[in-house]
Amino acid sequence: MSSKDSYYIPSKATWPAVGTVGLVILLAGFANHLNGSSIGNPMMIMGFVIFIIMLAGWFSLQAFESESGMYNHQVGISYRLGMMWFIFSEIMFFAVFFGSLWYTRNLSVPWLGGEGTGAATKELLWPAFEATWPTNGPAHVGGEFEPMGAWGLPFLNTLILLSSGVTCTWAHHGLLANNRDQLIKGLIATVTLGVLFVMFQASEYHEAYTEMGLTLGSGIYGSTFFMLTGFHGLHVCIGAIFLMVVLFRSWKGHFKPENHFAFEAAAWYWHFVDVVWLGLFVFVYIM
Amino acid sequence: MSAVVAEHDEHEHHDHGPMKGWLRWIITTNHKDIGTLYLVFSLAMFFVGGAMAMVIRAELFEPGMQFVEPQFFNSMTTMHALVMVFGAVMPAFVGLANWMIPLMIGAPDMALPRMNNMSFWLLVAGVLLLASTLFMEGGAPAGGWTLYPPLVLQTGKALPFAIFSVHLLGVSSIMGAINIIATIFNMRAPAMTLMKMPLFVWTWLITAFLLIAIMPVFAGAVTMLLTDRFFNTSFFDAAGGGDPVLYQHIFWFFGHPEVYVMILPTFGVASTIIPVFARKPLFGYSSMVYATASIAFLSFIVWAHHMFTVGMPIAGELYFMYATMLIAIPTGVKVFNWTATMWKGAMTFETPMLFSISFVVLFTLGGFTGLMMSIAPVDFQYHDTYFIVAHFHYTLVPASIFILMAAGYYWLPKWTGNMYNEKIGQLHFWLSVISVNILFFPQHFLGLAGMPRRIPDYAIQFADWNMISSIGGFIFGLSQLLFLYIVIDTIRGGTGEKVTDEVWEEASKHGLEWTLPSPPPYHTFTTPPVIVPSEHH
Numbered sequence: 001m002s003s004k005d006s007y008y009i010p011s012k013a014t015w016p017a018v019g020t021v022g023l024v025i026l027l028a029g030f031a032n033h034l035n036g037s038s039i040g041n042p043m044m045i046m047g048f049v050i051f052i053i054m055l056a057g058w059f060s061l062q063a064f065e066s067e068s069g070m071y072n073h074q075v076g077i078s079y080r081l082g083m084m085w086f087i088f089s090e091i092m093f094f095a096v097f098f099g100s101l102w103y104t105r106n107l108s109v110p111w112l113g114g115e116g117t118g119a120a121t122k123e124l125l126w127p128a129f130e131a132t133w134p135t136n137g138p139a140h141v142g143g144e145f146e147p148m149g150a151w152g153l154p155f156l157n158t159l160i161l162l163s164s165g166v167t168c169t170w171a172h173h174g175l176l177a178n179n180r181d182q183l184i185k186g187l188i189a190t191v192t193l194g195v196l197f198v199m200f201q202a203s204e205y206h207e208a209y210t211e212m213g214l215t216l217g218s219g220i221y222g223s224t225f226f227m228l229t230g231f232h233g234l235h236v237c238i239g240a241i242f243l244m245v246v247l248f249r250s251w252k253g254h255f256k257p258e259n260h261f262a263f264e265a266a267a268w269y270w271h272f273v274d275v276v277w278l279g280l281f282v283f284v285y286i287m
Numbered sequence: 288m289s290a291v292v293a294e295h296d297e298h299e300h301h302d303h304g305p306m307k308g309w310l311r312w313i314i315t316t317n318h319k320d321i322g323t324l325y326l327v328f329s330l331a332m333f334f335v336g337g338a339m340a341m342v343i344r345a346e347l348f349e350p351g352m353q354f355v356e357p358q359f360f361n362s363m364t365t366m367h368a369l370v371m372v373f374g375a376v377m378p379a380f381v382g383l384a385n386w387m388i389p390l391m392i393g394a395p396d397m398a399l400p401r402m403n404n405m406s407f408w409l410l411v412a413g414v415l416l417l418a419s420t421l422f423m424e425g426g427a428p429a430g431g432w433t434l435y436p437p438l439v440l441q442t443g444k445a446l447p448f449a450i451f452s453v454h455l456l457g458v459s460s461i462m463g464a465i466n467i468i469a470t471i472f473n474m475r476a477p478a479m480t481l482m483k484m485p486l487f488v489w490t491w492l493i494t495a496f497l498l499i500a501i502m503p504v505f506a507g508a509v510t511m512l513l514t515d516r517f518f519n520t521s522f523f524d525a526a527g528g529g530d531p532v533l534y535q536h537i538f539w540f541f542g543h544p545e546v547y548v549m550i551l552p553t554f555g556v557a558s559t560i561i562p563v564f565a566r567k568p569l570f571g572y573s574s575m576v577y578a579t580a581s582i583a584f585l586s587f588i589v590w591a592h593h594m595f596t597v598g599m600p601i602a603g604e605l606y607f608m609y610a611t612m613l614i615a616i617p618t619g620v621k622v623f624n625w626t627a628t629m630w631k632g633a634m635t636f637e638t639p640m641l642f643s644i645s646f647v648v649l650f651t652l653g654g655f656t657g658l659m660m661s662i663a664p665v666d667f668q669y670h671d672t673y674f675i676v677a678h679f680h681y682t683l684v685p686a687s688i689f690i691l692m693a694a695g696y697y698w699l700p701k702w703t704g705n706m707y708n709e710k711i712g713q714l715h716f717w718l719s720v721i722s723v724n725i726l727f728f729p730q731h732f733l734g735l736a737g738m739p740r741r742i743p744d745y746a747i748q749f750a751d752w753n754m755i756s757s758i759g760g761f762i763f764g765l766s767q768l769l770f771l772y773i774v775i776d777t778i779r780g781g782t783g784e785k786v787t788d789e790v791w792e793e794a795s796k797h798g799l800e801w802t803l804p805s806p807p808p809y810h811t812f813t814t815p816p817v818i819v820p821s822e823h824h
């Protein structure tokens with residue numbers, strides 16, 4: 001059989017076991033931490049370090065194998081399918097929190113306020129509660145707060161993420177045209193915009209906590225606001241790190257116009273994060 | 288491509304057999320090894336979960352408190368369900384997928400072998416984390432496998448461990464599912480078109496899609512439980528504007544498709560086995576494919592039939608009632624197809640076929656009770672009674688579990704090269720099929736008479752049927768040891784008779800796996816096989 005056409009199947013995998021051990025220690029540590037046990041933190045740190053070592057080791061191995069030409073076209077398709085379906089699973093994860101926002105805002109909060117079948121609920125439980133949005137519920141959980149406006153930092157952040165999508169695509173064009181300079185410049189711009197986004201979001205959170213009284217504990221509004229934007233922010237960080245790795249590899253001369261799965265995966269992920277943000281901007285900030 | 292040399296080295300490497308020593312099992316990327324790991328692990332968990340069921344049935348043998356504390360009893364119902372769902376049934380089907388899909392579609396291995404390894408070890412990690420909660424202050428989770436708030440938030444130290452275990456199990460399932468999809472889309476032998484694939488492959492393709500869509504949803508739900516308990520959020524707390532019923536909606540958006548994750552591959556295996564022993568091609572192949580896809584689609588829009596009593600608006604009750612009833616249509620198509628496959632077939636009744644036939648009959652019974660419960664006003668009576676317990680055990684034990692047994696008997700000779708003991712196999716079957724009905728049929732009566740589920744003690748009028756049910760339970764539990772014996776015995780040589788490649792008469796007409804030696808070599812189909820027109824059409 002011509003080795004060029006064969007599907008590359010590694011004979012062994014050591015990193016998955018390492019990663020599993022790291023993850024279990026990390027999560028068991030976190031659980032212990034939440035239970036107030038003092039071994040929680042050291043376990044978390046240890047697990048996290050192992051996990052990061054696994055990521056570095058596994059990705060280096062993949063990069064090495066890719067650059068050595070061990071992956072044929074078919075392997076590339078498997079990787080792309082893997083990434084696509086992974087992103088689909090992430091979409092479903094975000095859908096849960098968008099769905100919760102929709103449900104509480106349009107159904108359960110109005111019911112609490114006496115709408116539809118909720119008349120008796122209101123009468124018996126919290127007669128004084130008026131259903132409005134944003135709300136921290138009939139018990140005013142978390143105290144007075146000011147909701148987050150859309151047209152300051154969040155709008156700026158929208159522009160930032162949208163431009164980063166453009167620079168990312170520009171980098172891709174550079175890669176396809178074998179223009180390494182454009183590839184690297186495009187990636188630097190994308191990563192910079194990503195980092196800028198995270199910094200602005202951090203300052204937005206800071207303001208929410210210190211000046212607006214808006215916290216994760218501010219009833220259902222605070223819960224949905226911080227869960228949605230927080231998980232999104234986390235994904236921006238992951239995407240930015242992913243892009244940095246791709247940038248670093250581009251510097252080292254990796255990727256060819258016809259073989260650059262890691263770049264594509266990072267770009268897809270970045271666009272996904274971008275689209276989620278647009279959803280957030282509309283449903284969390286504007287509406 | 289430039290660096291073919293490195294690749295070639297790797298390749299030479301492959302043609303050696305498996306590694307020596309125990310390390311092989313930890314770092315393996317071979318689909319047969321990983322399939323075996325999954326199957327062995329799930330069999331072990333079947334007995335762990337089974338032991339918990341024995342505790343439940345022992346306590347319910349008579350009214351009054353006998354053996355365990357109520358709290359521990361509730362932990363047992365919760366853990367039994369979680370272990371069986373996530374530790375036994377799902378991994379068993381992933382094990383079958385690993386072993387059989389590459390053989391059935393003529394692929395050299397799964398598409399993403401390293402990730403395959405990780406998904407298995409994350410499963411083990413998740414189950415260990417879950418099992419560890421049994422030994423914690425405050426006991427294991429005891430609020431039911433559905434983990435409803437606010438009750439579940441009263442769990443002791445176990446809560447965050449249980450939640451993270453769900454996360455790990457979710458990641459493991461998603462990885463497994465992605466791998467299966469990539470394998471089926473990308474690794475089929477050249478002439479293996481989609482509509483030529485064996486139904487087991489089709490049902491797994493659709494199941495994998497369900498898994499990727501729902502596991503993140505469950506992960507999101509339990510994440511909100513975590514933040515409600517530890518980070519002051521109010522998702523499920525009406526005082527803060529949230530709603531505990533929101534959790535139920537999210538859970539069942541996951542939960543209903545989840546039960547189909549356990550039944551669709553079951554359908555696939557049944558559609559594989561029945562034609563072989565009826566010596567006829569499967570009746571209505573393409574209608575089977577479409578029925579599976581419709582069931583999967585419908586499973587996303589019926590979830591609130593688990594919530595008829597929470598006080599939904601009347602429009603919701605009606606919608607979910609009618610949508611649920613629709614499922615009976617594609618399910619009926621399948622039952623008719625299996626029956627038509629057997630019609631005028633030259634049937635023989637080896638153990639796999641016996642289990643498959645009883646699956647068709649008893650699954651239909653479980654489906655019928657489902658249809659009864661789909662009628663919202665009637666379900667007000669059934670909900671949270673033993674009737675529900677009877678319903679889903681009929682759809683899971685004599686359906687999913689029986690088909691897993693059938694799959695074991697059907698493919699063990701292929702996997703090991705040895706024949707199992709047919710006499711003991713049939714004994715196992717008859718004991719199982721009789722005792723499973725003694726165990727679960729009376730639970731219909733108990734439920735109709737109003738006995739609530741998840742309760743360690745009960746009123747005196749429920750005593751007789753509970754005792755009968757428990758006796759059935761003990762016989763069923765003990766009978767399963769026969770299966771364990773047969774599996775071990777077959778691995779160690781079985782009847783001593785060497786099986787042929789085909790194993791079952793003319794099986795090679797029904798699937799590529801029967802054209803390979805028994806047992807198949809460590810690496811198969813390193814060059815794609817030529818697919819001859821099969822009997823499917």
Ligand code: HEM
Nearest residue numbers: 546550592593614654657658660661666670671675679682
């Ligand atoms: C054939 C069509 C089916 C219909 C119409 C149906 C309908 C229902 C309904 C309405 C309930 C809720 C009853 C209640 O809590 O009041 C229910 C519960 C359940 N069903 Fe089914 N079902 C079907 C098939 C299945 C299958 C194939 C499985 C699993 C393989 C399954 C597993 C379950 C489980 C596990 C529960 C109980 C969940 C719990 O509350 O813990 N069902 N079913």
Ligand SMILES: [Cu+2]
Nearest residue numbers: 543590592593
């Ligand atoms: Cu359901």
